[in-house]
Amino acid sequence: MCETDTPKTPGWKGWLELPSPKISGASGPWIDLSHRLTEGLSRIPSFPQPHIRQISKIPQARANVTELHMVVHHGTHIDAPRHFIADGPTMDEVPLERLYGPGVVWHFDVADGGIIDVADLERATPRMRPGDMVLIDTSRSRHINTDRYMQHACLTGEAAGWLVEQGAKLVGIDCPTPDLASSLRPSDFAFPVHYNLLSRGVLIAEHLTNLAGLTGKRAEFMFLGLNIAGSDGAPVRPVARIVD
Numbered sequence: 130m131c132e133t134d135t136p137k138t139p140g141w142k143g144w145l146e147l148p149s150p151k152i153s154g155a156s157g158p159w160i161d162l163s164h165r166l167t168e169g170l171s172r173i174p175s176f177p178q179p180h181i182r183q184i185s186k187i188p189q190a191r192a193n194v195t196e197l198h199m200v201v202h203h204g205t206h207i208d209a210p211r212h213f214i215a216d217g218p219t220m221d222e223v224p225l226e227r228l229y230g231p232g233v234v235w236h237f238d239v240a241d242g243g244i245i246d247v248a249d250l251e252r253a254t255p256r257m258r259p260g261d262m263v264l265i266d267t268s269r270s271r272h273i274n275t276d277r278y279m280q281h282a283c284l285t286g287e288a289a290g291w292l293v294e295q296g297a298k299l300v301g302i303d304c305p306t307p308d309l310a311s312s313l314r315p316s317d318f319a320f321p322v323h324y325n326l327l328s329r330g331v332l333i334a335e336h337l338t339n340l341a342g343l344t345g346k347r348a349e350f351m352f353l354g355l356n357i358a359g360s361d362g363a364p365v366r367p368v369a370r371i372v373d
Contacts (some may be wrong), residue, residue: 150230
């Protein structure tokens with residue numbers, strides 16, 4: 130089982146020094162990595178029910194207008210450091226260069242509630258490079274909107290620390306969280322993956338999909354989350370394309 134505590138709750142440790150991102154100009158198609166946003170999309174049980182409603186409609190009104198009311202962590206989204214780090218940067222303080230660039234997609238066959246540890250990451254190919262975004266495909270996204278989607282695998286705190294040491298810029302996963310599944314958490318669960326990554330400015334992307342065609346390849350990504358003042362995260366429609 131993934132570990133349930135950390136020695137202490139860290140404060141903001143500063144952005145990792147990473148290479149500037151570059152877009153290759155590859156000619157392949159962009160792939161949408163987001164789930165379609167709906168009220169019924171799988172969500173963390175403690176989050177409130179989102180509401181999407183049309184408050185103005187043609188022909189009764191001049192224009193169609195839709196109102197959206199939800200937490201910023203519903204659906205495909207990214208976490209800003211402020212999500213778990215009290216003095217960390219908010220979404221509008223995340224530099225643009227942290228939201229795009231090259232990286233890798235790794236697939237792991239993991240059982241329900243299983244773990245991905247340092248040894249698994251060390252064996253994954255292609256090897257990551259400093260400044261890479263690292264996306265993790267566990268095939269969990271195919272179970273969206275079912276109970277099994279919430280019985281996902283997780284990273285260990287040590288695996289998160291390894292990703293920081295290797296110079297990851299963003300870590301994404303095709304399930305609700307890279308930490309222990311909510312149904313398995315003890316009352317004193319301390320979110321070691323979130324703390325290890327976010328305290329060093331390694332952003333987290335959750336609820337990704339359509340990773341299967343990218344696994345085992347280098348790709349380039351855009352995670353252009355909404356520029357929300359003071360927010361601890363943002364909805365995002367990420368895209369990727371193969372560069373190999």
